[in-house]
Amino acid sequence: MALRGHVDAGGEFLVYLMLNVASGRLRRKLLPIGLRSLATDLVAALRGTLGHEDLTRYNAVQKFAYLAVIVDIALVILSGLAIWKSVQFPLLRMLMGGYDNARVVHFFAMSVLVAFFVVHVAMVALVPRSLLLMIRGR
Amino acid sequence: MTFRKRAQEPVSFLSSQAESIIKDARNELGNPARRLLGKRILSLGGLAMLSGCDLSNDKSVNTMLRRISFFNDDVQSLLFDSNRMAPTYPESMITRPFPFNAFYDIDDVPEVDPASYRLQVGGLAHGKRVWTLDELRALPQQDQITRHICIEGWSAIGRWGGVRFADFLKRAGADTTARYVSLHCADNYWTSIDMPTALHAQTLLTLTYDGQVLPPKYGFPMKLRMPTKLGYKNPKHIVAITVTNDYPGGYWENQGYNWFGGS
Numbered sequence: 001m002a003l004r005g006h007v008d009a010g011g012e013f014l015v016y017l018m019l020n021v022a023s024g025r026l027r028r029k030l031l032p033i034g035l036r037s038l039a040t041d042l043v044a045a046l047r048g049t050l051g052h053e054d055l056t057r058y059n060a061v062q063k064f065a066y067l068a069v070i071v072d073i074a075l076v077i078l079s080g081l082a083i084w085k086s087v088q089f090p091l092l093r094m095l096m097g098g099y100d101n102a103r104v105v106h107f108f109a110m111s112v113l114v115a116f117f118v119v120h121v122a123m124v125a126l127v128p129r130s131l132l133l134m135i136r137g138r
Numbered sequence: 139m140t141f142r143k144r145a146q147e148p149v150s151f152l153s154s155q156a157e158s159i160i161k162d163a164r165n166e167l168g169n170p171a172r173r174l175l176g177k178r179i180l181s182l183g184g185l186a187m188l189s190g191c192d193l194s195n196d197k198s199v200n201t202m203l204r205r206i207s208f209f210n211d212d213v214q215s216l217l218f219d220s221n222r223m224a225p226t227y228p229e230s231m232i233t234r235p236f237p238f239n240a241f242y243d244i245d246d247v248p249e250v251d252p253a254s255y256r257l258q259v260g261g262l263a264h265g266k267r268v269w270t271l272d273e274l275r276a277l278p279q280q281d282q283i284t285r286h287i288c289i290e291g292w293s294a295i296g297r298w299g300g301v302r303f304a305d306f307l308k309r310a311g312a313d314t315t316a317r318y319v320s321l322h323c324a325d326n327y328w329t330s331i332d333m334p335t336a337l338h339a340q341t342l343l344t345l346t347y348d349g350q351v352l353p354p355k356y357g358f359p360m361k362l363r364m365p366t367k368l369g370y371k372n373p374k375h376i377v378a379i380t381v382t383n384d385y386p387g388g389y390w391e392n393q394g395y396n397w398f399g400g401s
Contacts, residue, residue: 086224087400099287
């Protein structure tokens with residue numbers, strides 16, 4: 001029953017990704033991202049001194065987290081496909097290091113997704129204005 | 139009667155935005171399509187909240203889930219390429235001991251008498267309808283070392299030997315243009331498979347395990363081994379095979395497991 005339905009969700013992600021790349025939103029919002037700015041913003045975030053004056057512009061930590069979660073969701077889907085159709089997708093199965101390993105990849109990629117979700121919700125709680133931005137788009 | 143005091147003042151950022159939020163909402167409410175969407179979202183939310191109670195017992199919800207599962211089956215049939223083989227493994231990778239698994243305890247494994255055992259072939263087949271164990275053993279045999287994948291989340295590698303099912307179906311004069319093959323077992327288990335899987339080169343009417351006569355715990359006298367299908371689609375102790383165009387369902391499938399259940 002766990003199989004039922006949840007394999008289909010990947011399609012929505014694909015549409016989201018294609019729209020983001022095609023419209024240039026991905027490049028505009030999430031790139032460029034530099035190691036130095038990531039380090040500075042991460043330190044500032046941990047000290048609680050990161051500014052949130054303009055929420056429509058992502059800081060480096062946000063950019064990194066959003067890019068990472070996009071890559072992670074892609075990994076969840078690919079490892080999931082390797083498990084679901086291990087005979088039909090031999091290349092995927094090989095890339096995941098075999099059937100058993102695909103399950104390990106799927107589990108850890110899912111854990112990263114859950115961890116992102118927890119941190120994401122915690123951040124929204126710290127900066128409630130961002131919730132308004134998410135719902136209204138401004 | 140007492141009135142409770144308002145718990146808190148509205149948060150400052152909300153109040154500063156209040157006017158424009160109300161304006162936004164008024165604009166949206168003017169649009170009938172948006173009103174309908176809002177209404178539907180509210181009722182969907184209500185439905186989701188109910189899931190803790192008895193949503194899964196609701197008939198319409200079950201019908202909808204079943205329909206999705208059948209759609210899922212169709213997609214999987216399209217994805218299924220019968221020329222693709224499941225990986226095979228060296229003997230050193232066989233899982234020892236190979237796990238026993240059934241919907242009952244190992245003490246309740248059925249005991250089938252080899253002398254009186256008869257395999258019945260029914261439905262759309264015009265060949266031999268009753269097979270003894272010796273007749274099955276006299277057919278050309280082959281073996282495979284493949285991975286058995288269980289829906290419970292474990293997998294194990296084993297070695298099975300027997301008759302290629304496609305060969306058997308041909309000898310039994312089965313109509314291979316039919317849609318389904320249904321399989322009934324001595325332990326009252328039953329399942330069914332799609333014809334392309336039945337004809338897949340690795341689908342094996344299994345009579346041996348690891349070079350020995352198939353032991354009762356692995357399905358004596360005969361199981362259908364399909365490395366392209368999950369464990370619950372690999373029935374043991376088979377006594378009847380029926381070729382049909384009517385969807386036969388299965389023991390777990392009728393309780394909500396996905397019917398295609400394979401790779």
